[in-house]
Amino acid sequence: MIEIKNLTYTYEQGTGYEAHALNGVSTRIPDGQFIGLIGHTGSGKSTLIQHLNGLMKATTGDILVDGTSIYSEHYDMRKLRSTVGLVFQYPEHQLFETTVLKDVMFGPKNLGLSDDAAKERARKALELTGLSGERFENASPFDLSGGQKRRAAIAGVLAMEPKVLILDEPTAGLDPRGRDEILSLIRDLHERRKMTVILVSHSMEDVAQYVERIIVIDSGKIRFDGTPREVFRHYRELEALGLAAPQVTYLMHDLADAGFTVDTDAITVDEARDSILKSLPQFRRTV
Ligand SMILES: Nc1ncnc2c1ncn2[C@@H]1O[C@H](COP(=O)(O)OP(=O)(O)OP(=O)(O)O)[C@@H](O)[C@H]1O
Ligand SMILES: [Mg+2]
Known part of the structure; x- marks a missing residue:
């Protein structure tokens, strides 16, 4: 479990350009949860996850x-980086x-894994991301499609076998099909x-049915924390924060x-359709 x-966090601390990106964030991330981290541009999402x-x-x-502070003396940061895998925004830019x-x-x-062990892990990760087989293995990353590149980059993080996977805007710039695949x-x-998955997004629509x-x-503070319905x-308040x-x-x-x-708590189109049909007397029998 992660406890924050x-x-x-202040960028450019001590200069005239200080930017207070995080302003007292406290929360717990239990093992195995699927969380959406939402905020408009500049709200502090990327800053927060890079701390984790x-x-x-x-x-x-x-x-x-x-239970152990990652800032304690002799803390194994290398191990932390393999336990908490971070997929950056536009990770395909880092394929090389x-x-x-x-x-x-x-x-x-x-x-520190041997060539053979690393290869085995890489093959497993590529299989998970749907890029298995020689055709993909031996291809240049630059010859893949946009969505495939993104999946290859995710495979690179999965190959470290992290327990926690954090993805920063993993669907940015993909078409609807690529988005659904990811x-x-x-x-x-x-x-x-x-x-445990933390999915960073500025779109409620994207995460609503998944997390x-x-x-x-x-502004670097947690404003709401709960189930999507809650x-x-x-x-209305979300709108005031520039989120829909x-x-x-x-x-x-x-x-x-x-x-x-x-049902005003419906969050997916399917739930909404069922609820609307139920409210219409002539359809009540067929739902
Ligand atoms: N290298 C930097 N130097 C100074 N200020 C920065 C730096 N990086 C980010 N900031 C500022 O910190 C705040 C939070 O930025 P952050 O990148 O964490 O936001 P974000 O929620 O990830 O935004 P986006 O949705 O656009 O990716 C912003 O006000 C930003 O201007
Ligand atoms: Mg960001």
Whole structure:
């Protein structure tokens, strides 16, 4: 479990350009949870997650992993980086090897694994991301499609076999199909591998149907934290923070205001359809 205690981070500390990116963030991330971290641009999402694998060091505050502060003396940062895998925004920009297989082997080799062991892990990771087989292994990463490149980059992090997987805007710039593929892959990793997953996004719509918990961050502070339903009930306040609830939330509230007895907590199109049909007498029998 990860425990974040009153974390603050200031960029350019001590200069005239100080930027207080995190302003007292406290929360717990239990093992096996699937979390959406949402906030508008500049709210502090990337800053926060880079603390969780030790890439950035808090200005004040603490982070405990399984009860031990990652800032304690002799803490094994290398181990932390393999336990908490971080997939950056546009991770495909970091592909650099001559073949996909070599690229995915890079992380495990860096952990000190032999060539053979690294290859085995890389093959497993490529299989998980749907890029297995010689055709992909020996391809240059630069010859892959955009969505495939993204999956190869995710495979590179999975090959380190992390327990916690953090993805910074993993669907940015992908078409709807590419987006669905990546999100289903992530859901699979969570469900089948029991991984803890933190999915960073500025789109409620994207994460609504996947995650079990949403943390909303604004100006480096947590504003809402709960199940998607709980968080979307604050849709007016979310709007004031520059975030929109899923379209369905607005539709259902408008219908309720117009006198229909519909479920304003519906968060997916399917739930909304069922609820609307049920509210219409002529359809009641068929639902
Ligand atoms: N290297 C930096 N130097 C100074 N200020 C920075 C730096 N990086 C980020 N900031 C500031 O810190 C704040 C939080 O930035 P951060 O990148 O964490 O936001 P974000 O939520 O990830 O945004 P986005 O959705 O655009 O990726 C912003 O106000 C940003 O301007
Ligand atoms: Mg960011």
